[in-house]
Amino acid sequence: MANLERVHLTPEQMSTAVATGRLDLTRKNLTTLPDEIFELPNLTELILYDNRLTALPPRIAELKTLRKLVVQGNRLRQIPPEIDELADLTMLALGDNRITSLPAELWRLGKLQDLLLSDNQLTEVPREIEHLTVLSRLDLSYNEILTLPRELGRLGNLQILDLTGNQIASVPPELGRLTNLLRLNLGSNRLTHLPTEVGQLANLREFDLRGNLITTLPAGLAHTLRRGMRVNLRGNPLQEPLPELLARSTDAVATYLESLETATAQYEAKMILIGEGNVGKTSLAAALDDAPFVANRPTTHGIEVRSLVATHPRAGTPMTLHTWDFGGQEVYRATHPFFFSRRALYLVVWKPREGQEQNDVEGWLRRIKIRVDTEARVLVVATHCDERRPELDYPHLAQLFGEILHGRFSVDNASGSGVATLRTAVAEQAANLPHMGQLLSSRWITARDEILAHAGKQLQIPYEKFVEVCLRHQMTEEEAATLAGLLHDLGQIIYYGDDDGLRELVVLNPEWLTKAIGYVIEDEATVDAQGVLDHGRLREIWRKRPDWPAYTREFHPYFLRLMEKFDISYRLEAPGHRSLVAQLVPFERPELEWDLRTPVQPGQRALTLVCETSEPALGLMAWLTVRHHRASVGRHWRSGLFLRHQVPAYDSEALVELVTDRQLVVQVRAPSPDLFFNVIRDSVEDLLTHRWPGMTYRLYIPCPTSSVGGKVCPERFSLKGLLRLREHGHATRTCEGCVITYDIWYLLTGFALPSHPLKSDLDRLSGEIREVGQGVDELRRYAADIANAVRLMLKAIAVEVDDCPRLFTLTDVSTGVLRRRHHRVTLWCEHPGRWHAVPEAVYEVRKPQRWLVEIAPYANLVLKALRLAFPIASRVAGLVLSEERFKESERELQLMEAIIDRLPSDVLSSGWEIETPEVSTKLTLAEGQALRALRQFLREQDPARAYGSLRRVMAESGDFLWVCPQHYAEYDPGLPTIPGA
Numbered sequence: 001m002a003n004l005e006r007v008h009l010t011p012e013q014m015s016t017a018v019a020t021g022r023l024d025l026t027r028k029n030l031t032t033l034p035d036e037i038f039e040l041p042n043l044t045e046l047i048l049y050d051n052r053l054t055a056l057p058p059r060i061a062e063l064k065t066l067r068k069l070v071v072q073g074n075r076l077r078q079i080p081p082e083i084d085e086l087a088d089l090t091m092l093a094l095g096d097n098r099i100t101s102l103p104a105e106l107w108r109l110g111k112l113q114d115l116l117l118s119d120n121q122l123t124e125v126p127r128e129i130e131h132l133t134v135l136s137r138l139d140l141s142y143n144e145i146l147t148l149p150r151e152l153g154r155l156g157n158l159q160i161l162d163l164t165g166n167q168i169a170s171v172p173p174e175l176g177r178l179t180n181l182l183r184l185n186l187g188s189n190r191l192t193h194l195p196t197e198v199g200q201l202a203n204l205r206e207f208d209l210r211g212n213l214i215t216t217l218p219a220g221l222a223h224t225l226r227r228g229m230r231v232n233l234r235g236n237p238l239q240e241p242l243p244e245l246l247a248r249s250t251d252a253v254a255t256y257l258e259s260l261e262t263a264t265a266q267y268e269a270k271m272i273l274i275g276e277g278n279v280g281k282t283s284l285a286a287a288l289d290d291a292p293f294v295a296n297r298p299t300t301h302g303i304e305v306r307s308l309v310a311t312h313p314r315a316g317t318p319m320t321l322h323t324w325d326f327g328g329q330e331v332y333r334a335t336h337p338f339f340f341s342r343r344a345l346y347l348v349v350w351k352p353r354e355g356q357e358q359n360d361v362e363g364w365l366r367r368i369k370i371r372v373d374t375e376a377r378v379l380v381v382a383t384h385c386d387e388r389r390p391e392l393d394y395p396h397l398a399q400l401f402g403e404i405l406h407g408r409f410s411v412d413n414a415s416g417s418g419v420a421t422l423r424t425a426v427a428e429q430a431a432n433l434p435h436m437g438q439l440l441s442s443r444w445i446t447a448r449d450e451i452l453a454h455a456g457k458q459l460q461i462p463y464e465k466f467v468e469v470c471l472r473h474q475m476t477e478e479e480a481a482t483l484a485g486l487l488h489d490l491g492q493i494i495y496y497g498d499d500d501g502l503r504e505l506v507v508l509n510p511e512w513l514t515k516a517i518g519y520v521i522e523d524e525a526t527v528d529a530q531g532v533l534d535h536g537r538l539r540e541i542w543r544k545r546p547d548w549p550a551y552t553r554e555f556h557p558y559f560l561r562l563m564e565k566f567d568i569s570y571r572l573e574a575p576g577h578r579s580l581v582a583q584l585v586p587f588e589r590p591e592l593e594w595d596l597r598t599p600v601q602p603g604q605r606a607l608t609l610v611c612e613t614s615e616p617a618l619g620l621m622a623w624l625t626v627r628h629h630r631a632s633v634g635r636h637w638r639s640g641l642f643l644r645h646q647v648p649a650y651d652s653e654a655l656v657e658l659v660t661d662r663q664l665v666v667q668v669r670a671p672s673p674d675l676f677f678n679v680i681r682d683s684v685e686d687l688l689t690h691r692w693p694g695m696t697y698r699l700y701i702p703c704p705t706s707s708v709g710g711k712v713c714p715e716r717f718s719l720k721g722l723l724r725l726r727e728h729g730h731a732t733r734t735c736e737g738c739v740i741t742y743d744i745w746y747l748l749t750g751f752a753l754p755s756h757p758l759k760s761d762l763d764r765l766s767g768e769i770r771e772v773g774q775g776v777d778e779l780r781r782y783a784a785d786i787a788n789a790v791r792l793m794l795k796a797i798a799v800e801v802d803d804c805p806r807l808f809t810l811t812d813v814s815t816g817v818l819r820r821r822h823h824r825v826t827l828w829c830e831h832p833g834r835w836h837a838v839p840e841a842v843y844e845v846r847k848p849q850r851w852l853v854e855i856a857p858y859a860n861l862v863l864k865a866l867r868l869a870f871p872i873a874s875r876v877a878g879l880v881l882s883e884e885r886f887k888e889s890e891r892e893l894q895l896m897e898a899i900i901d902r903l904p905s906d907v908l909s910s911g912w913e914i915e916t917p918e919v920s921t922k923l924t925l926a927e928g929q930a931l932r933a934l935r936q937f938l939r940e941q942d943p944a945r946a947y948g949s950l951r952r953v954m955a956e957s958g959d960f961l962w963v964c965p966q967h968y969a970e971y972d973p974g975l976p977t978i979p980g981a
Contacts, residue, residue, distance in 0.1 A: 009036040026050055038062050049073055061085035072096050084108040095119050107131040118142050130154040141165050153177040164188055176200040187211050196220045204229050205932045211235040225254035228939040240435030244489035255482040259441035266440045267319040269430045270341050270491055274326045275349035276359050280383035283413035285323050288423055293414050305511050310427040319430055340371045345430050346378040352390040365401045370615050373694035374403040377429045386412040444483050447473040455508040466506045501561045501975035516559045531584035535577035536979040557975035570629040577979050582622035587638045596667055605750030607677040609666040611684055614696040616661040623687050627956050645676050647833050650784040652676035674749050675788035679957045686958025701747050705738040713738040722747055783872055787833050790869045795959055800928050801935050805950050805962040809892035810859055810899055826892055831967035835870055837889040838964050841948020843941045856903050858930030863896055
């Protein structure tokens with residue numbers, strides 16, 4: 001029982017505590033406090049993190065000078081009443097204990113600023129908390145609190161309130177009085193709505209509401225969204241159109257909320273008919289609309305759209321169902337995910353004469369489920385039932401797809417048998433869709449209706465005309481842009497306002513576009529050319545069609561650019577004007593420089609990833625081929641591609657191959673394979689997550705063991721498990737097959753464990769580069785590592801902020817006769833390996849010194865990254881800058897470094913935080929707060945969001961970056977030039 005013996009302070013601990021006033025006894029296995037603590041004069045901070053204390057002794061009252069008391073991660077069941085003797089206490093941290101109630105004496109601590117009580121067993125917040133009048137931070141997360149007292153609204157100095165992970169069902173309106181609140185966390189509770197008064201929280205910068213039951217937002221929230229507040233609403237059953245608007249921007253949400261003053265309920269939904277070709281989908285859509293039967297209808301190419309009016313079974317209100325009839329041919333299936341909607345009614349149509357299996361009913365249901373998860377409602381409909389009785393194993397389908405499956409029906413389109421019953425079921429299921437009856441501004445409705453009325457006469461209109469209609473209905477230009485994006489998300493129009501080549505045109509008839517793409521995919525000459533499309537042939541491809549007048553030459557560049565947006569094709573380099581249609585590349589695997597069985601060359605390292613999906617991800621390889629076309633070396637086939645990183649200095653090559661329809665293997669070989677490996681891995685995950693959200697997948701790292709004969713160990717390590725182990729400080733992992741123990745770092749990066757594994761990548765790389773010197777040859781092997789470190793940093797930053805530029809430099813500026821000094825912020829281009837200052841993106845800072853202190857933690861992080869990355873990129877990776885631009889960027893970094901050096905060291909870190917051994921891939925609390933302060937500044941200084949012409953783009957990995965006009969062309973090349981057009 002030695003571990004229960006009383007612990008005594010060492011002379012060194014005593015000496016340090018006397019000198020600094022701070023005593024840190026983290027992880028000392030304490031069950032009682034050492035007596036020497038009470039002999040220390042002027043002790044101001046006592047840290048007792050992660051011990052085994054079950055109680056604090058009454059003698060705690062003797063520590064009269066104590067200001068910070070941290071007893072996190074112990075076994076306390078109560079707070080001693082003697083706590084009120086610590087009158088100077090400003091911080092009390094008692095998180096991760098077993099406290100069930102709070103004593104009355106606690107409310108006498110009139111100087112308390114930080115009260116941290118997370119991870120306890122509290123069931124209520126006493127009303128007496130109002131006496132802590134100077135409290136600025138209150139953390140009650142992960143307790144068992146059911147209700148909140150109105151008195152919380154009297155804590156006027158409160159800046160951070162964390163109530164995450166309780167059982168709170170409502171928020172008192174009085175919380176709207178907390179006008180100094182900067183961060184409010186209410187995630188993982190039981191909230192169904194928010195009071196209008198939350199819109200009064202004018203200074204709120206972060207509002208976490210994830211994992212509640214919220215369906216709508218109060219209109220008053222628009223004001224705080226306009227001021228730059230970041231809101232997290234993931235995991236809430238939000239009504240349409242909020243999910244789509246949130247995916248676009250908070251400004252779009254604010255615009256919508258502001259419009260609700262004139263809102264009326266809308267009864268519209270999308271109904272999608274899918275199934276194999278020639279099963280009667282088009283005839284079924286006509287029968288539901290009481291249209292006469294037409295024998296021998298032509299095959300549907302792409303998508304045909306019509307409207308069906310049904311009556312709401314309970315409200316009696318007319319409902320408009322926008323019916324999308326999808327072509328069933330194989331060539332169209334890769335484009336289906338772009339038009340499938342999460343909240344829609346699906347009819348899976350099949351023909352009994354050919355049987356359930358030949359109609360692939362189960363396959364179509366799987367495609368719906370993995371594309372839209374559980375939010376769809378599906379009816380299975382058999383046609384031609386007067387000819388043959390349908391035989392369908394519906395119980396089996398219900399067992400597999402019960403969450404989305406809502407009935408089976410038999411009809412005959414020719415005789416009309418069963419159509420009335422199906423029509424009733426369609427109305428019932430459409431009425432149950434969660435967005436039926438959603439609110440929309442009456443001004444928006446009348447503008448939308450006028451615009452869509454043109455669809456019968458015009459296939460497209462200029463965006464200028466779209467705005468003109470909106471303005472005529474008392475809408476603003478900002479509202480017009482939001483409406484255009486909303487109608488695009490709902491599938492009623494196609495409009496890409498973020499693309500230079502596409503922003504001037506609004507497609508009113510999606511059928512027009514999908515048919516055009518379908519004609520290209522079906523083109524025999526393009527198939528024979530192994531997917532290479534000669535732009536000069538477009539006129540010939542479309543002229544063959546009966547609807548040729550709709551496809552005149554002026555639209556050919558537009559169609560090609562949209563195919564690129566859909567990841568269907570990309571432009572090939574000279575010679576000639578050509579594109580590659582990725583889903584038409586040959587089936588045969590070409591000769592490669594190496595494959596998975598080829599030994600790795602000296603000086604190279606290999607990283608391998610295995611991705612296993614629950615279902616075949618149709619189109620995945622074609623999308624990857626287009627996404628990574630800048631790294632293409634012309635070797636691609638239906639089930640794989642070979643890539644080479646576009647920056648030669650990184651010397652990285654990759655093989656990406658589907659070895660089965662559910663298993664993708666990625667291998668990257670390079671001196672330092674981390675960067676390219678992680679880019680491809682993130683790209684795969686981004687495509688699977690966003691295009692097949694209902695699909696599950698697992699990622700593995702194969703065991704690298706091989707025998708003398710070349711036989712490879714078949715065991716694999718879970719990538720998620722390895723990352724979790726590394727983040728918690730574990731260094732090794734043993735393979736269960738060959739029983740060899742590997743460095744986790746080696747498995748993840750191809751390198752042995754670094755000498756300072758707990759440092760950030762930026763700090764580690766800075767130290768290693770100082771050791772190896774500055775020669776180009778020595779630095780070359782670090783180029784990819786540094787680019788990867790910066791990419792991961794930006795990825796972590798994007799979790800907090802992705803709607804404004806993130807890289808910047810800060811410089812001093814002296815003006816006037818008295819040489820008064822202020823500061824200047826210069827934004828940087830974030831193009832990987834090409835980072836540089838943008839002189840056009842400059843903002844004068846006319847703020848007090850405390851603003852500089854506020855952004856210091858994040859500014860220090862950015863400086864570390866740029867100070868490391870910029871010189872390496874310029875000397876090794878071939879940064880293309882003029883001499884003047886290079887010197888200016890270098891000077892910006894030097895001046896920022898001088899400013900940071902003048903700041904107190906304690907403001908550059910995360911402030912007071914408990915040190916833990918985990919390697920974090922997230923920003924610290926202080927860095928996140930500083931980043932949001934920078935975002936707020938930029939939004940104040942640049943209301944138009946111009947950012948010196950920096951534009952947001954999506955990289956191959958799915959990450960968002962802000963790049964200058966020069967590099968923007970690499971992501972958006974504009975409209976192609978068509979020969980003869």
